[in-house]
Amino acid sequence: MAEITTLIQIFIWGLTAGCIYVLMAVGLNMIFGVMKVVNFAHGEIMMLGAFTSFWVYNYTGINPYFIMFISMIVVGIFGVIIERYGFRKVLGTGKLNEIFLSLGLIYIIQNLSVKLWTDDIRKINSPFSSMTLDLGMLNITYDRLIAIGFTALILISLYLFLTKTDVGRALRATSQNHEAAMLMGVNVNHMYMLSFGIGSALAAAAGTIAAILTPFNPYMGTISGIMAFTVIIIGGLGSIPGAIIAGLMLGLVQNFTIFYFGGAWKDAVAFVLLIIVLIIKPTGLFGEEH
Amino acid sequence: MLKFENVNVSYGAVQILWDVNFEIDDGEIITIIGPNGAGKTTIAKTIMGLFKPTSGTIEFDGKQIHIAPTHQIVKDGIALVPEGRDLFPRMTIMENLQMGAHTSNEKKETLKWVFELFPRLEERQKQFAGTMSGGEQQMLAIARGLMSRPKLLILDEPSLGLSPIMVNKVFEIVKILKSQGVTVLLVEQNIHHALEVSNRGYVLETGRITLEGASSELLDNKHVKEAYLGM
Ligand SMILES: Nc1ncnc2c1ncn2[C@@H]1O[C@H](COP(=O)(O)OP(=O)(O)OP(=O)(O)O)[C@@H](O)[C@H]1O
Ligand SMILES: [Mg+2]
Numbered sequence: 324m325a326e327i328t329t330l331i332q333i334f335i336w337g338l339t340a341g342c343i344y345v346l347m348a349v350g351l352n353m354i355f356g357v358m359k360v361v362n363f364a365h366g367e368i369m370m371l372g373a374f375t376s377f378w379v380y381n382y383t384g385i386n387p388y389f390i391m392f393i394s395m396i397v398v399g400i401f402g403v404i405i406e407r408y409g410f411r412k413v414l415g416t417g418k419l420n421e422i423f424l425s426l427g428l429i430y431i432i433q434n435l436s437v438k439l440w441t442d443d444i445r446k447i448n449s450p451f452s453s454m455t456l457d458l459g460m461l462n463i464t465y466d467r468l469i470a471i472g473f474t475a476l477i478l479i480s481l482y483l484f485l486t487k488t489d490v491g492r493a494l495r496a497t498s499q500n501h502e503a504a505m506l507m508g509v510n511v512n513h514m515y516m517l518s519f520g521i522g523s524a525l526a527a528a529a530g531t532i533a534a535i536l537t538p539f540n541p542y543m544g545t546i547s548g549i550m551a552f553t554v555i556i557i558g559g560l561g562s563i564p565g566a567i568i569a570g571l572m573l574g575l576v577q578n579f580t581i582f583y584f585g586g587a588w589k590d591a592v593a594f595v596l597l598i599i600v601l602i603i604k605p606t607g608l609f610g611e612e613h
Numbered sequence: 614m615l616k617f618e619n620v621n622v623s624y625g626a627v628q629i630l631w632d633v634n635f636e637i638d639d640g641e642i643i644t645i646i647g648p649n650g651a652g653k654t655t656i657a658k659t660i661m662g663l664f665k666p667t668s669g670t671i672e673f674d675g676k677q678i679h680i681a682p683t684h685q686i687v688k689d690g691i692a693l694v695p696e697g698r699d700l701f702p703r704m705t706i707m708e709n710l711q712m713g714a715h716t717s718n719e720k721k722e723t724l725k726w727v728f729e730l731f732p733r734l735e736e737r738q739k740q741f742a743g744t745m746s747g748g749e750q751q752m753l754a755i756a757r758g759l760m761s762r763p764k765l766l767i768l769d770e771p772s773l774g775l776s777p778i779m780v781n782k783v784f785e786i787v788k789i790l791k792s793q794g795v796t797v798l799l800v801e802q803n804i805h806h807a808l809e810v811s812n813r814g815y816v817l818e819t820g821r822i823t824l825e826g827a828s829s830e831l832l833d834n835k836h837v838k839e840a841y842l843g844m
Contacts, residue, residue, distance in 0.1 A: 502695075503700070505684060507715045510682070511684075
């Protein structure tokens with residue numbers, strides 16, 4: 324039996340990894356909920372978020388947690404543009420077109436990024452990187468606590484936006500019944516752009532946190548993207564609470580698996596979890612029965 | 614107020630509406646009746662811009678609306694309470710009503726008016742729409758439609774599948790709206806009730822208007838009696 328302090332340490336690592344998954348998966352679900360489109364290039368959007376933060380940090384040196392919000396805005400606007408001039412054009416022309424558009428985006432964004440920035444390993448150095456919260460036997464780095472705090476802050480803001488504002492309500496209405504939303508006078512094209520913008524901004528936040536905690540290069544989005552899909556399927560397609568629960572669950576399960584069975588099982592266990600959940604509940608934890 | 618002129622609508626290669634002409638004046642209650650699959654819902658959705666006519670024009674308040682997007686048509690003052698209601702199931706009654714007022718600037722007064730018409734909704738405003746009974750859902754759907762303060766309210770089969778008490782309630786509401794000067798287009802299979810509250814009616818059969826006239830005339834018409842009233 325491991326020391327209790329070790330277990331707490333792993334728990335915190337699991338939670339931070341989970342936070343990144345949650346931000347990714349909630350963003351993906353925002354887009355899927357409103358547009359019924361799966362953006363397979365979501366991981367690459369995350370990577371763009373990491374690089375945006377990295378370069379702003381490199382040139383200005385200001386606090387990377389502040390830069391995270393700049394990156395969210397920049398990448399959010401990029402998301403709006405790829406919706407407007409990419410996904411909008413193929414929407415309703417067949418699922419295959421949407422799939423190939425987003426698969427194509429993966430390689431376009433990845434290759435361009437390697438061309439521009441090489442595939443060198445980089446990292447954003449947080450001013451808190453050497454600081455830890457010292458609780459006797461237990462050492463927790465500030466950056467992990469801040470990551471958890473910012474994730475909570477972003478999710479609470481998103482919740483308030485979706486439930487307390489007219490625009491947020493219109494977004495939810497569009498995801499629940501697209502035609503009925505139109506009949507309420509909602510311009511659903513605006514909702515599409517907005518959902519892509521918000522989803523991409525959340526991915527940028529995830530990318531920035533990931534780039535502060537671990538080294539990255541233009542390929543960082545590949546496995547993160549796949550994990551984000553795993554999370555939304557485990558949590559139930561389109562369900563934001565499902566994405567939050569499943570994201571944290573996956574982060575924790577992965578980190579305890581690394582500790583007990585070794586790092587080689589880290590990605591495999593995600594799919595074991597996926598298969599178990601789908602056998603018990605084919606629509607995912609919070610998915611709706613149709 | 615609303616005018617269809619030689620409107621043709623197709624789903625792909627299949628033509629559904631054929632040279633449809635009809636008119637609604639300010640303050641009128643108009644009923645469209647017709648058998649299943651005649652194209653009544655298609656007329657309603659075409660008014661709302663959800664289908665575009667292949668030819669013909671639709672005019673509303675002197676404006677050509679058949680080329681406008683749905684959200685613009687709603688802003689211009691038309692609301693559709695769709696067949697099957699299409700509420701937002703995971704939103705509360707209140708949120709559904711707020712969605713109804715999405716384009717409106719006078720939410721407070723309208724809400725008061727709507728709660729006077731539907732006091733039950735005020736009592737239960739925090740309940741989720743998806744958990745209500747069919748009759749209550751229909752009331753909410755009508756209330757939501759009224760929240761935009763429409764000049765023209767379209768009700769697509771509002772009494773479908775409701776208990777007799779609820780059916781009466783629906784037509785009661787239509788009567789109240791009539792007395793308040795709201796223009797209503799009713800699409801109904803419940804022909805007796807519908808023609809009783811309306812000024813005029815149209816019969817739509819396989820996508821064509823085959824009969825039109827004052828409601829009382831239609832109720833006395835031999836074809837209507839045989840085909841729709843089972844007499
Ligand atoms: N989305 C669609 N695609 C193809 N055909 C359709 C579609 N919707 C309706 N139709 C066809 O169009 C015709 C008219 O349908 P519509 O729903 O307008 O009839 P309706 O008069 O409202 O019937 P009901 O009384 O059953 O509501 C029907 O033959 C129907 O099968
Ligand atoms: Mg119909």
